[in-house]
Amino acid sequence: MRVILSGGGTGGHIYPALALAEVIKQHEPDSEFLYVGSERGVESSIVPATGMAFEQLSVQGFKRSLSVDNVKTVSLFLKAVKQSKKIIKDFKPDVVVGTGGYVAGAVVYAAQRLHIPNVIHEQNSVAGVTNKFLARGASRIGVAFDVAKQQFPSEKVTLVGNPRAQQVANIVSTFSWQTLGLRDDKQTLLIFGGSQGAPAINLAAIEAMDAFNARSYQVVVVTGPKRYDAVLAQLAQRGILAADNVRILPYIDNMPEVLAKTSAIVSRAGATSIAEITVLGIPSILIPSLHVTGNHQTKNAQNLADDGAALIIPEPDLSGESLVEAADTLLLDETISENMAAQVAKVGMPDAGDRLYKLIQDAILEKKD
Structure with a gap:
């Protein structure tokens, strides 16, 4: 399986994506990954340290008040979508997975425009702006809290938990x-x-x-x-x-x-x-x-x-x-x-990564059908 992962801004978006990559590797050892993150987000240091291939985009968030910066935000987003399309065409993924943050908005939206299977994952009880924006065009949506299901199209959303949970559950602690x-x-x-x-x-x-x-x-x-x-x-x-x-x-x-x-x-x-x-x-x-x-x-x-x-x-x-x-x-x-x-x-959901992997498989199979 060839997978593009994208999520940025906070560890809460990054670590679930990296945990998911571990689970996919367990199921499909020959899988290849490309992580697309932002230039200024913490993912720019966290992801390369894992050895995963990493590409950067320039994005920024919207201001809640009227601001000239929002014009720049839209311009950066459109440019990032264009760059993401090129990245996707070059990498040829089977699926694109977004775990939140503004950079994931550009990458997953580009995948949607190119009709590539795409899955978004919402870690919180309250859906983020990016995932709300992407929900309509998403192939599948996974959530970590049952209460979040009502914020997405019912035919697409599934309670899967947070892949980070499975990663932690499998750690054998020798700490004293x-x-x-x-x-x-x-x-x-x-x-x-x-x-x-x-x-x-x-x-x-x-x-x-x-x-x-x-x-x-x-x-x-x-x-x-x-x-x-x-x-x-x-x-x-x-x-x-x-x-x-x-x-x-x-x-x-x-x-x-x-x-x-x-x-x-x-x-x-x-x-x-x-x-x-x-x-x-x-x-x-x-x-x-x-x-x-x-x-x-x-x-x-x-x-x-x-x-x-x-x-x-x-x-x-x-x-x-x-x-x-x-x-x-x-x-x-x-x-x-x-x-x-x-x-x-x-x-707790110790099989959260496996659940999200199954959702990704469903998205890919639906496209093939």
Whole structure:
């Protein structure tokens, strides 16, 4: 199978595409891939590092207000569509798969104009602008949340989950908390605000530090590389030292392995985080970001909370006190944590990549018929 993948802007669009490529390779080892991303997106560094062939386009998003920049956006999009058509004709894919972001809009739209089988994947509860635009011409549409199905044509859409979930589920973790000077026989709370960290979550962790120092469970706070020194400085200003059961780290580069040994997690509610948390059955305290399109993180989190699979602390209500209260609920009450872990496991989809692969096959076969 020859596959063009496209998705950009955030890891939430990129990692599902790369995870899908792994699944396709498992089914069809001779498959060839080309990833088309944007010049300025993080995919320009993430994808080439995997060894996958990579092409770049120049695109930008629309401004929500009237702006001269939107004229440039349209011009760049039309140019990107033209370039994408050439890329597609040269590569001759069996299918083009878009996982979101403005660059995927140009690539998948070009495939639609060329009558190439194309599949789009929506990771969030709320469909992104790009996928809404592409839905009408898509051969098939896969979604990660059942609630997202109603936002797309019913005859095209299928609940498949997030391919990142299958990738994480298949990882065999050899991680030990002892590498951080902690114990493997203790409950461990991981506080993680994303790869760059989250100031609001870091502040709540600082405010909670005295209480965490006195708890029977362990706490690992991942601040983000650029915020690590500031967190240590604020703790020093307050005269607080982390106790033996607490570790403060700038970053964790083997997150899936660490998650596999985590008792509970404090996290944002992005698509990738949700996929990882649910497939591993981790009880969570979700703090949705307020600075995302369509407030989709709140809706992602609410879908889990409605099933009893997560606790939510809205960011305006986040404090050291509310964080400790939620953590104690999950880590000191075995009944609650066990029930939540069972509910989370029901939501996780460890075969998400296989489901999306099947959808891609359907799109290709439909074109042949």
